[in-house]
Every structure is written in structure tokens, then in C-alpha cells.
Amino acid sequence: MNPSLKFLLAVLIALEISFTSTWLVNLGLAVIGLLIILSSRPTLKRLAMLFFVPLIPALALAVAILLQSNAGTHFALVLFTRIYAYVFVGSAATLTTTVTDLVMSLEQNARIPSKFAYGFLGAFNLLPKIVSEVNVIRAAGNMRGQVLHIWSPQLYFKAILASLDWSENLAEAMTSHGFTEGAPRTYFKRIRIHWWDWLIFAGSLALLQIALFGLHLR
Amino acid sequence: MKYSNAWHLRDIILLTLIAIFFGVIYWVVGPLYNVLTVALTPIGLGPGANDVVMGIWVMAGPLAGYVFKKVGSATLGEFLGSVVEMFLGGQWGASTMISGVVQGVASELGFAFTGYKRYDWFSLNLSVLTTTIVTFGWDMIRNGYAQYHLGLLIALFIIRLVSTWLFAGVLVKAIVNLLDRTHLMQTQTR
Numbered sequence: 001m002n003p004s005l006k007f008l009l010a011v012l013i014a015l016e017i018s019f020t021s022t023w024l025v026n027l028g029l030a031v032i033g034l035l036i037i038l039s040s041r042p043t044l045k046r047l048a049m050l051f052f053v054p055l056i057p058a059l060a061l062a063v064a065i066l067l068q069s070n071a072g073t074h075f076a077l078v079l080f081t082r083i084y085a086y087v088f089v090g091s092a093a094t095l096t097t098t099v100t101d102l103v104m105s106l107e108q109n110a111r112i113p114s115k116f117a118y119g120f121l122g123a124f125n126l127l128p129k130i131v132s133e134v135n136v137i138r139a140a141g142n143m144r145g146q147v148l149h150i151w152s153p154q155l156y157f158k159a160i161l162a163s164l165d166w167s168e169n170l171a172e173a174m175t176s177h178g179f180t181e182g183a184p185r186t187y188f189k190r191i192r193i194h195w196w197d198w199l200i201f202a203g204s205l206a207l208l209q210i211a212l213f214g215l216h217l218r
Numbered sequence: 219m220k221y222s223n224a225w226h227l228r229d230i231i232l233l234t235l236i237a238i239f240f241g242v243i244y245w246v247v248g249p250l251y252n253v254l255t256v257a258l259t260p261i262g263l264g265p266g267a268n269d270v271v272m273g274i275w276v277m278a279g280p281l282a283g284y285v286f287k288k289v290g291s292a293t294l295g296e297f298l299g300s301v302v303e304m305f306l307g308g309q310w311g312a313s314t315m316i317s318g319v320v321q322g323v324a325s326e327l328g329f330a331f332t333g334y335k336r337y338d339w340f341s342l343n344l345s346v347l348t349t350t351i352v353t354f355g356w357d358m359i360r361n362g363y364a365q366y367h368l369g370l371l372i373a374l375f376i377i378r379l380v381s382t383w384l385f386a387g388v389l390v391k392a393i394v395n396l397l398d399r400t401h402l403m404q405t406q407t408r
Contacts (some may be wrong), residue, residue: 001278004254010312019400020318053252060255061361067262071365079362090304099305119230120298124305125236130238150243150362151385153392157240160285160393164402167232174227181227 002197003097003105009201010093013208014086022215023074025208026081033088040096051089058083099124105191115181122170131160223288233291240278241302263370266362269378273354274387275317279325280317280345280386285403286396287337292329293347296322317356324352325386339391346387350379352391 013111037050062076069075100121105117107117137158141148148155239406254267282295300318328345329337354375360365363371397403 007312014313014316056252060259064265065362068370069365071382073347082356086313087311092315093312094304115227116230119227120234123231123234125347131242153396156393163232167228170231171228190324206319209303
């Protein structure tokens, strides 16, 4: 499916189930999400994490409703399944799409300015460098007997200084490779929206409405 | 000082890099949130963990707003932070982006209310207030906070306000003060 439409669909579904309380629909969405995740052949570890990690907030919300409100077990069940629907539907989109494909699709299909698309992509590819920079900053602090915690302004300050430096370099590098802001571009890899993309998009949303109304009226 | 509202390649890269740093830091905080939630769940206060760490989740927005001083920078900073967290394999998949937008718009409101003219302690505190109110409203719908007894609801709101103030207010101000002393940011948003 087209990456832009896929993410839009996932977000719209998540939004819609935030305002409805039909646990069967939540469960159904979670199962569909899980099937899509399974089709992407995730590692066993990742799959275990996907089941285990949402369990924490899902249980927390459900127990809180049972103990701290008069909303009853039905609403607790709704919240519990809602979290799983969020995570599985959301991960179904992220696990089946690469960052590059999403950004290219956003540029070509959603008409996001190319400076945003390539600026984001360029910065995103520095991710491993950033993770190691955070470690370097903390190690450098430790060497001076200065422990940098999550609440230490110096940690963020140094991170921003590094970002300033790199953004300058990267922007210059991109410009010197011929990137021009606002200039028309041709594409090496064309990403299109096919008729079946629209069909899946509209069909899924229509099915969701039918399921919600059907179960609501029952 | 007059600030331009146009986004240039360098600003976009810088904003994304800052968002990634925060995304990495959010990701590091993930386990803390989980441990806290597990500890509080048996007494039915599990969701409170969300309010305790809320300040850390929403730091990128006001910082970006303050550093870039452009319309939309807080929203964009927070949103990009959530996108990065999503691809790092944060807990929530694509739904993270919804929280990102809600939190981004929430902190943006604080700067919008001053007409993007004031960038000081006042607008930062206003941003803290709008962030707390808007994200709390969102949790009342999404996480069923609206069903809690009034006492708990007020307690959670106060915890969230304090957390947001400490991280998105005091800490962001401390970071910005350090940055101001370097005079590096002035040439940047011209």
C-alpha cells in the first residue's frame, strides 16, 4: 500500500477509536494489525515485545478504571483493548514501511516541500551518530566527575551545540551536491497512488464505520 | 529583533536533529515510565506514571519554539520528535504521531497567545499551562481520565502541571539560558 495513505489510515483509525468505546472493534483492529505485522516476518523478540510492552499501560488504565472510578468493567475492557489496537495498528504501519519510502511518498504524493523531505531524511540518517554523541557527552561529563542526568541542562545544551554544528555541515554538503531549495526535481524512484490504494483506504474506513455502528446499535 | 518565518534547509535539519536528540532521550525514558507504571498499577494509580513523566515527553516543543521563534516551530519540533520515536521502535507505532501533534499544538498555543512576540519566562510559562491543559483534555478522552473520581483527577492534573513546569519550563529555560550565552543562535533565525 502507498506509504502516505497507509500512515494516514493508521492515524485516522487510532483517532476514531479514541472517541468510541466498542471493545470488539478494538479487538478486531488489533487482530488485523497483528496479522499484518506477522506478514512482515518480525523477529520473535520483537513480537514478544509487541505483546508485552503495551500490557503495562493497558493493565494500568484498566485497573485504574476498576479501582478509581465507577465506569465499570466494560469501560476497563474498552481501554485495555484500545491500547492494543493503537499499538498493533500503529506498528502494522511502521514495521512494513521504511523511513525513506515514507518520506519519498510524502514528497511525491502528499506534496511536502522537498527541503522538508530531504532535510528530514538527511538528519534522520545521522541517527546512529546522535546515539553515540549522547554517550560521548555523558562519558565526557563523567570524566570530569560531572554526572549528566535527564534533568541536567548541560546534556541538552551540548546536544544542541552538536546539532548546530552538524546542521551547518549537512546543509552545506547538500547544497554543494546540487540540492536547491524550491527547485523542480525529477525522481529516481517514482511512488504512485494506485486505484487499489484508494480502495483499501476507503474500504477500511467504511468497514470500520459499519462495524462501529453495527455493534453500537446491537 | 525581527525573525524570518521561512524555513530553510539548515533550520529543518537543525530542528530534526534536535528532535532526534529528544527522541533518543524519550526512548531512554521509556523504561522509567514502564517501571513506574508497573509499581503504581496495583493501587490503581498506574496512569499517574504518565503524568509524572509528562514533562519529559513535551520538552522538544517549547524548546523548538524558543530556539526558532517561528510560527509552527513548537508543533513541528514535537511532531518530529514523535516521528523519530516511532521509527526508533517506541511503544506506540504510528499512534505516536497523534500524541506528537497534540503535544506540539498544545505547547505552540502558549507562544501563539503572545502573538509570537514574547520569548521570555512569561511565554514559556504560558506554554507550560496550555500544554498541561490540552494534553490532559486529550487523556480525558483517550485514556478515559474523564471517568475517574474528582479527587484523583485533580491530583493527576497537579502532578502533570508540576512535571511539565519542571521540564518544559524550568529545564528548557536553563537550556535556553546556556544557549543565549553562546550567542550562537542569533545568526541562525534571521
